Amino acid sequence: MDSAVIEEIKGIAGEENCTTKTADLYVYGFDASVHHENPDIVVMPKTTEQVSKIVKVANRHKIPILARGAGTGLCGHAVPLKKGIVLDMCKMNNIKEVQVEDLYCVVEPGVIYAKLNKELAKKNFFFPPTPGSGDVCTIGGMVAVNASGMRAIKYGATRDYVLGLEVVLPNGEIMETGTRTLKNSSGYQLDRLFVGSEGTLGVITKINLRVAPLPKARALALVAFDDLVKAGQCVSNLIAHPLIPSAIEIIDNVCIKAVNNAMKVGFPDVEAMLLVEVDGHPNVVEEEIKLVSEICEKSGAVNVEFSTDKDTMAKWIAGRKAVLPSLSRYGEKFVSVSLADDMAVPMSQIPKAVKAFQEIAKKNNVIVGTYGHAADGNLHTKMLLDPKSKKYWENGEKAVKGIFDAVLELGGTVTGEHGVAISKAPYMQTERSSALATMKAIKSALDPNNIMNPGKMMDWEGSIISNLRYEVEKE
Numbered sequence: 001m002d003s004a005v006i007e008e009i010k011g012i013a014g015e016e017n018c019t020t021k022t023a024d025l026y027v028y029g030f031d032a033s034v035h036h037e038n039p040d041i042v043v044m045p046k047t048t049e050q051v052s053k054i055v056k057v058a059n060r061h062k063i064p065i066l067a068r069g070a071g072t073g074l075c076g077h078a079v080p081l082k083k084g085i086v087l088d089m090c091k092m093n094n095i096k097e098v099q100v101e102d103l104y105c106v107v108e109p110g111v112i113y114a115k116l117n118k119e120l121a122k123k124n125f126f127f128p129p130t131p132g133s134g135d136v137c138t139i140g141g142m143v144a145v146n147a148s149g150m151r152a153i154k155y156g157a158t159r160d161y162v163l164g165l166e167v168v169l170p171n172g173e174i175m176e177t178g179t180r181t182l183k184n185s186s187g188y189q190l191d192r193l194f195v196g197s198e199g200t201l202g203v204i205t206k207i208n209l210r211v212a213p214l215p216k217a218r219a220l221a222l223v224a225f226d227d228l229v230k231a232g233q234c235v236s237n238l239i240a241h242p243l244i245p246s247a248i249e250i251i252d253n254v255c256i257k258a259v260n261n262a263m264k265v266g267f268p269d270v271e272a273m274l275l276v277e278v279d280g281h282p283n284v285v286e287e288e289i290k291l292v293s294e295i296c297e298k299s300g301a302v303n304v305e306f307s308t309d310k311d312t313m314a315k316w317i318a319g320r321k322a323v324l325p326s327l328s329r330y331g332e333k334f335v336s337v338s339l340a341d342d343m344a345v346p347m348s349q350i351p352k353a354v355k356a357f358q359e360i361a362k363k364n365n366v367i368v369g370t371y372g373h374a375a376d377g378n379l380h381t382k383m384l385l386d387p388k389s390k391k392y393w394e395n396g397e398k399a400v401k402g403i404f405d406a407v408l409e410l411g412g413t414v415t416g417e418h419g420v421a422i423s424k425a426p427y428m429q430t431e432r433s434s435a436l437a438t439m440k441a442i443k444s445a446l447d448p449n450n451i452m453n454p455g456k457m458m459d460w461e462g463s464i465i466s467n468l469r470y471e472v473e474k475e
């Protein structure tokens with residue numbers, strides 16, 4: 001990037017809020033995906049006005065610009081594929097209003113999910129989406145990806161809580177969209193357009209969020225199965241009863257072993273387990289957790305135990321949250337990679353989906369761990385492979401294709417919550433083929449110079465195993 005442009009940016013944000021140091025640029029080239037690329041400069045703006053001025057500079061010089069939250073995206077979202085400017089939004093981290101009597105709060109995008117919920121809990125409220133990365137990920141990143149988590153079945157995803165946004169558009173103009181009210185029918189719901197836009201349409205600088213009252217009680221059941229498909233069938237049986245738990249997590253034996261090994265959680269070493277959570281009024285919780293146990297037993301569970309003890313529940317949930325990092329310690333030369341990591345199918349199709357994943361893993365000679373937020377049909381798979389081996393990557397790519405084909409065949413989506421970016425781009429293009437032209441038209445109308453997080457989603461071309469963070473052996 002031209003040194004005069006770098007100086008112009010430093011003049012706007014202040015030298016102390018910019019870095020071009022080699023080590024910093026290298027670090028900002030990563031997120032939680034398998035991809036990597038260095039930016040030319042990292043800027044930490046403090047105000048919307050600074051963002052607007054920097055975006056105007058980028059637009060004038062046609063320089064790629066990428067807003068970054070905590071960099072926990074799993075598909076290459078925050079990897080600056082075409083280099084340019086990374087805007088680290090961490091210094092725009094103020095909770096500006098908490099209005100529980102009106103059921104909303106207003107935050108800057110760099111606010112960490114857990115920090116917001118700590119603040120809301122003081123008033124017995126919360127922002128429910130519960131991503132596994134909630135201790136570190138930002139609200140801006142959650143909105144940009146439409147993140148959600150284990151409680152989506154009962155409480156919905158981030159999109160269900162966004163009431164309004166302030167956005168810096170690719171030409172640097174500041175746009176306000178939406179309201180502070182719970183209802184709003186005043187024209188196009190543009191705030192929805194930016195939810196899931198993955199930084200490709202503008203920089204989100206302020207967010208009005210709906211909040212919900214905290215449930216008074218919770219209970220959690222740990223349910224063991226000797227067969228993964230039976231566990232999947234049990235999820236359908238619970239929901240069809242009918243019963244809407246606040247979460248149902250499914251974990252297969254590969255993941256159970258990894259977590260027991262890394263965290264000593266003491267989960268039963270069975271083929272599959274479910275964690276089923278119910279919440280609400282204490283009387284309802286007591287009744288529903290007993291019902292959960294009955295349905296699970298009838299569905300063939302080999303063991304059911306449940307708890308309302310806070311420490312026990314926290315231990316089980318921590319074990320579930322540790323699945324992803326624990327998988328990286330499954331075997332000495334293996335790393336766990338996020339490729340086909342986030343499919344969603346109609347809940348009744350879970351048994352077929354998990355069976356298909358097992359067969360695809362076997363056929364392609366890769367180890368696949370399956371877990372996820374089964375209550376809303378959201379299944380995660382992680383592939384364990386030797387990242388230096390070309391053969392492993394090739395097998396992995398074939399398995400990914402097999403998994404996505406199976407999911408689409410079952411009426412599902414290639415991503416329930418993690419988004420598209422690079423790793424899922426070709427398969428999203430298949431899934432959304434009839435909408436691609438409209439998506440491209442929106443992008444080029446708002447961002448004619450293609451500066452905002454370019455080369456991702458509908459613009460990605462090529463293999464998902466390129467721009468890798470690993471050195472892969474030639475043969």
Ligand SMILES: Cc1cc2nc3c(=O)[nH]c(=O)nc-3n(C[C@H](O)[C@H](O)[C@H](O)COP(=O)(O)OP(=O)(O)OC[C@H]3O[C@@H](n4cnc5c(N)ncnc54)[C@H](O)[C@@H]3O)c2cc1C
Binds near residue numbers: 143202
């Ligand atoms: C261990 C682990 C567990 C996870 N569990 C879950 C889960 O349960 N559910 C889930 O949904 N996800 C999960 N994720 C994925 C990830 O944490 C979420 O997608 C999260 O919302 C990303 O937030 P972030 O702040 O890290 O954003 P980043 O990774 O920094 O950015 C993500 C995208 O958002 C865009 N963006 C960020 N801020 C802005 C802004 N202000 N304006 C415009 N665009 C912006 C970026 O350009 C990028 O495209 C997990 C990740 C990890 C590593």
